[in-house]
Amino acid sequence: MKKYENLFSPITIKNMTVRNRIAMLPMGTNFGGQNGEFLEDHIKYYEQRAKGGTGLIIVENACVDFPLGSNGTTQIRLNEDRFIPALYNLTDRLHKQGACVAVQINHAGASAVPSRIGAQPVSSSNIPSKTGGAVPRPLTKEEIENIAQKYAEAARRAQIAGFDAVELHAGHSYLISQFLSPLYNDRTDEFGGSPENRARFCRLVIDKTIEQVGPNFPIILRLSADELLEGGNTLEDTLHILEYLNDGIDIFSVSCALNDSLYYQIDSMYLEDGWRAYMAEAVKKKFNKPVIAMGNIRNPKVAEEILASGKADFIGMGRGLIAEPNWAVKVESGKEDTLRKCISCNIGCAGHRIGLNRPIRCSVNPDLITEDGYKKEKLQNL
Known part of the structure; x- marks a missing residue:
């Protein structure tokens, strides 16, 4: 029996079979080109x-509506067919290494920066996505329909580009989240008010996406299960909202928090490994569908326990795979003592990208692109 039998068992969801339960979570990098294209270093x-053995790689959020919905200084895009060839090159190369690949598609809504998009951001209402943020304008019903269609068309492009699944981002203060959360949504029409009405935009996106990709292409929904802010959706609130969305979703990626509770979303270092697995467990218990648990999961023993106890079906790792791309291979081959461990400092990953608009870096991994390239550089400089 393997030491981590659950962690390294395959799982099949519709037409996608993943070799193990390790999922790389989508994290912005600022590695994209100036026009949203995917570049060679980004693929590497x-x-x-x-190569390091990750089972499912969920590529960082791609813009479905440019420039209005863009997020990040050099965000990748899926709003036009011209982005398909480079993304096909990406999926082809990752498939050759044995990984399954999904891509997260997203609209920033009120989280878009006015100076970058050259316009006032849009949202469900005129409420900023964070304290001190830009005031957005409420979307009209016609605009809501059009944006939902843009999500769906982006999902179809992802399918053509060779992705195995698509993830809809419905958390973290982006546009779908801005409709779901009572903190942002004060509409009085059919897209606001009751949980069912607040879920209507997300439902529209899901239905239009299924129309475009068909019934056998897995759809992942990333959500802020608990917004961890007074007046926001609690875990129980979210479980109720998901009743209106569940039948269109194949995997729930269970995150938490909004912009004003960011220290829970991008976990502070003092939070223990797997601290929010209870949220994934609650979603799994209610809907009996595959779920991704996340939250400072660095210790393989904690990861195995989460899976063995039935709390989740995948272990989502973000910053841990920036720090250690070979996490899966090292753990499976009994080389845990050689793991380069993430310290949750948030300096090079979150700080560089969000605070400074730079490409990401890592405090414990000097080379995110070629892994050991820095060693050759050191030798040449002696």
Whole structure:
């Protein structure tokens, strides 16, 4: 019997069979080109994590509506067919390393920066996505329909580009979240008010996406299960909202928090490994569907326990795979003592990208692109 039998068992969801239960979570990098294209170094970054044994790689959020919905200084895009060839190159190379690949598609809504998009951001209402943020304008019903269609068309492009699944981002203060959360949504029409009405935009996105990709292409929904802010959706609230969305979703990626509770979303270092697995467990118990648990999961023993106890079906790792691209291979081969461990400092990953608009870096991994390239550079400089 393997030491981590559950962690390294395969799982099949519709037409996708994943070799193990390790999922790389989508994290912005600022590695994209100035026009939203996927570049060679960007591919190499993901290729390292595929070579390292990761089962499912969920590529960072791609813009479905440019420039209005863009997020990040050099965000990748899926709003036009011209982005398909480079993304096909990405999926082809990751598939050759044995990984399954999904991509997260997203609209920033009120989280878009006015100076970057050259316009006032849009949202469910005129409420900023964070304290001190830009005031957005409420979307009209016609605009809501059009944006939902843009999500669906982006999902179809992802399917053509060779992705095995698509993830809809419905958390973390982005547009779908801005409709779901009572903190942002004060509409009085059919897209606001009751939980069913607040879920209507997300439902529209899901239904239009299924129309585009068909019934056998897995759809992942990333959500803030508990917004961890007074007046926001609690875990119980979210479980109720998901009743209106569940039948269109194949995997729930269970995150938490909003912009004003960011220290829970991008976990502070003092939070213990797997601290929010109870949220994934609650979603799994209610809907009996595959779920991804996350939250400072660095210790393989904690990861195995979460799976063995039935709390989740995948272990979502973000910053841990920036720090250690070979996490899966090292753990499976009994080399845990050689793991380069994430310290949750948030300096090079979150700080560089969000605070400084730079490409991401890592305090414990000097080379995110070629893994050991820095060693050769050191020798040449002696």
